[in-house]
Amino acid sequence: xxxxxxxxxxxxxxxxxxxxxxxxxxxxxxxxxxxxxxxxxxxxxxxxxxxxxxxxxxxxxxxxxxxxxxxxxxxxxxxxxxxxxxxxxxxxxxxxxxxxxxxxxxxxxxxxxxxxxxxxxxxxxxxxxxxxxxxxxxxxxxxxxxxxxxxxxxxxxxxxxxxxxxxxxxxxxxxxxxxxxxxxxxxxxxxxxxxxxxxxxxxxxxxxxxxxxxxxxxxxxxxxxxxxxxxxxxxxxxxxxxxxxxxxxxxxxxxxxxxxxxxxxxxxxxxxxxxxxxxxxxxxxxxxxxxxxxxxxxxxxxxxxxxxxxxxxxxxxxxxxxxxxxxxxxxxxxxxxxxxxxxxxxxxxxxxxxxxxxxxxxxxxxxxxxxxxxxxxxxx
Amino acid sequence: xxxxxxxxxxxxxxxxxxxxxxxxxxxxxxxxxxxxxxxxxxxxxxxxxxxxxxxxxxxxxxxxxxxxxxxxxxxxxxxxxxxxxxxxxxxxxxxxxxxxxxxxxxxxxxxxxxxxxxxxxxxxxxxxxxxxxxxxxxxxxxxxxxxxxxxxxxxxxxxxxxxxxxxxxxxxxxxxxxxxxxxxxxxxxxxxxxxxxxxxxxxxxxxxxxxxxxxxxxxxxxxxxxxxxxxxxxxxxxxxxxxxxxxxxxxxxxxxxxxxxxxxxxxxxxxxxxxxxxxxxxxxxxxxxxxxxxxxxxxxxx
Numbered sequence: 001x002x003x004x005x006x007x008x009x010x011x012x013x014x015x016x017x018x019x020x021x022x023x024x025x026x027x028x029x030x031x032x033x034x035x036x037x038x039x040x041x042x043x044x045x046x047x048x049x050x051x052x053x054x055x056x057x058x059x060x061x062x063x064x065x066x067x068x069x070x071x072x073x074x075x076x077x078x079x080x081x082x083x084x085x086x087x088x089x090x091x092x093x094x095x096x097x098x099x100x101x102x103x104x105x106x107x108x109x110x111x112x113x114x115x116x117x118x119x120x121x122x123x124x125x126x127x128x129x130x131x132x133x134x135x136x137x138x139x140x141x142x143x144x145x146x147x148x149x150x151x152x153x154x155x156x157x158x159x160x161x162x163x164x165x166x167x168x169x170x171x172x173x174x175x176x177x178x179x180x181x182x183x184x185x186x187x188x189x190x191x192x193x194x195x196x197x198x199x200x201x202x203x204x205x206x207x208x209x210x211x212x213x214x215x216x217x218x219x220x221x222x223x224x225x226x227x228x229x230x231x232x233x234x235x236x237x238x239x240x241x242x243x244x245x246x247x248x249x250x251x252x253x254x255x256x257x258x259x260x261x262x263x264x265x266x267x268x269x270x271x272x273x274x275x276x277x278x279x280x281x282x283x284x285x286x287x288x289x290x291x292x293x294x295x296x297x298x299x300x301x302x303x304x305x306x307x308x309x310x311x312x313x314x315x316x317x318x319x320x321x322x323x324x325x326x327x328x329x330x331x332x333x334x335x336x337x338x339x340x341x342x343x344x345x346x347x348x349x350x351x352x353x354x355x356x357x358x359x360x361x362x363x364x365x366x367x368x369x370x371x372x373x374x375x376x377x378x379x380x
Numbered sequence: 381x382x383x384x385x386x387x388x389x390x391x392x393x394x395x396x397x398x399x400x401x402x403x404x405x406x407x408x409x410x411x412x413x414x415x416x417x418x419x420x421x422x423x424x425x426x427x428x429x430x431x432x433x434x435x436x437x438x439x440x441x442x443x444x445x446x447x448x449x450x451x452x453x454x455x456x457x458x459x460x461x462x463x464x465x466x467x468x469x470x471x472x473x474x475x476x477x478x479x480x481x482x483x484x485x486x487x488x489x490x491x492x493x494x495x496x497x498x499x500x501x502x503x504x505x506x507x508x509x510x511x512x513x514x515x516x517x518x519x520x521x522x523x524x525x526x527x528x529x530x531x532x533x534x535x536x537x538x539x540x541x542x543x544x545x546x547x548x549x550x551x552x553x554x555x556x557x558x559x560x561x562x563x564x565x566x567x568x569x570x571x572x573x574x575x576x577x578x579x580x581x582x583x584x585x586x587x588x589x590x591x592x593x594x595x596x597x598x599x600x601x602x603x604x605x606x607x608x609x610x611x612x613x614x615x616x617x618x619x620x621x622x623x624x625x626x627x628x629x630x631x632x633x634x635x636x637x638x639x640x641x642x643x644x645x646x647x648x649x650x651x652x653x654x655x656x657x658x659x660x661x662x663x664x665x666x667x668x669x670x671x672x673x674x675x676x677x678x679x680x681x682x
Binding site for chain 1: 439441482632
């Protein structure tokens with residue numbers, strides 16, 4: 001008996017010596033040869049159809065975006081992610097630094113920080129890259145309030161996991177400098193707007209409505225989000241987000257901007273591959289211009305069912321008010337089918353029925369998204 | 381009197397807090413690793429698994445409640461070999477300095493396991509969902525549990541060196557039981573040496589190597605790729621030609637493909653939980669082998 005015990009202990013000790021090796025390297029450490037970062041490329045081919053004859057981008061098929069990522073560790077518990085993108089906008093390809101950030105994973109217990117150019121952590125969708133979205137297009141509320149692209153800033157953010165709550169709660173705050181996307185900004189256009197007394201005022205300095213509206217300049221953000229395990233394999237996530245800054249064309253508009261948001265996501269995993277997601281996000285834009293204050297709301301509700309390892313079926317309802325003085329109302333219903341090939345490759349079909357100020361239109365997309373090489377994102 | 385009550389309550393609280401601090405909090409990626417940690421750690425540990433036994437470990441979705449589990453853990457034990465890549469983002473999100481790669485609280489259970497199906501040369505997605513460091517389903521050879529337990533032991537000793545003797549004794553007990561059970565399973569499987577089986581996914585090479593099974597094909601044409609009609613028809617021909625009478629499938633995979641093959645060839649389908657908790661009668665790591673061997677015995681005896 002003693003001999004057996006001794007032998008097993010010896011075996012355990014021998015294997016223990018082997019256990020001193022570190023094991024499989026985590027993401028960010030798997031580029032080969034050993035001193036290379038993880039290098040990956042992602043492509044997004046999109047076909048788009050619309051029965052709106054004024055839509056200049058309709059009946060188009062082609063590569064919409066290419067993203068290249070270099071990801072790796074630069075110091076123990078410090079990693080860098082450089083994501084460069086070439087994307088199509090108004091028929092032309094433009095390159096940009098999508099994100100380039102250094103992440104300090106261990107500033108203190110529960111505290112981390114990021115610096116660089118970063119997609120802002122506002123709500124559930126803004127920080128996602130195109131290939132990670134569960135839909136082809138972004139909900140209209142995000143487009144109206146943040147512009148066509150993900151809202152990204154140069155600056156830094158601190159994230160802290162609260163130690164005393166009996167559930168997951170993270171608070172974060174960031175300070176950013178944000179350049180507006182310049183697409184479509186051609187000249188000043190006079191606009192008639194209602195001032196706070198109810199009379200009409202012509203404001204010559206407003207940029208025409210074909211330009212993107214988005215916050216820009218010095219921008220401050222904050223977010224708190226919590227997660228509750230309601231039952232085994234049932235998770236409820238709640239979040240509140242806030243942003244304060246200026247409008248993208250402040251010199252013309254003199255507009256101060258505040259965006260607040262609330263999000264609720266319920267996820268259920270009834271079996272190994274089946275999954276229900278019910279995601280909702282509400283956003284409120286307050287835009288203070290010299291002649292008054294614009295208050296705008298936007299909302300989307302997204303229901304998705306993952307039927308098995310390969311197929312997703314989703315539906316989305318959008319409600320969005322325009323950010324411009326002449327208010328617009330848009331409602332849309334979308335149906336989305338996704339067939340996953342691998343973790344980073346899939347094809348997707350999406351149909352959308354839009355009603356913009358009473359005008360109906362129908363849109364359809366075919367999307368093929370693919371990835372090559374090791375690619376990772378932080379928890380989303 | 382009131383003061384006495386306060387002092388007593390404070391003492392009880394201090395005792396409770398002290399007791400709570402003494403417990404080593406371990407979070408594992410899989411339910412099998414949870415079982416191993418409980419065996420090696422004994423009463424000194426409190427173990428939670430991120431994935432349940434009925435989940436496909438390739439497909440676990442990282443979510444905030446899992447971050448919360450890792451936030452205060454002393455030890456994280458993962459499967460490794462890319463099967464649980466989702467653990468990386470959870471560790472980073474938890475910002476627990478003990479659990480980062482290479483830190484004392486980080487345990488990769490695969491270290492030291494003799495690996496099978498380690499690809500050589502270039503690897504890309506044309507080969508399916510291939511694991512570049514080797515096949516990660518190594519826990520399905522019960523002999524590997526001894527190596528996994530040794531890795532867990534090393535982690536626990538780093539977390540609580542003062543309890544090393546307890547952990548070593550527990551580990552030795554676990555290894556002894558594994559050896560005894562393994563001998564019994566090998567006896568039962570001896571008569572099926574060379575038995576040809578079709579498996580759904582390439583989850584069983586370690587099990588097959590240990591018990592002498594011959595995996596003649598997979599329902600998936602390549603790892604992670606769903607079966608096409610032509611692939612299934614090819615398997616039907618192969619099964620008929622080689623008289624393959626057993627299809628072994630993991631409990632979470634769809635039965636459509638295996639049932640089609642069984643219908644065309646008369647083969648028996650063995651649906652097996654690959655992890656503890658993967659089925660009602662599979663509560664422990666050892667139950668996994670008890671049930672799959674029972675299933676194979678029934679299927680091969682038909």
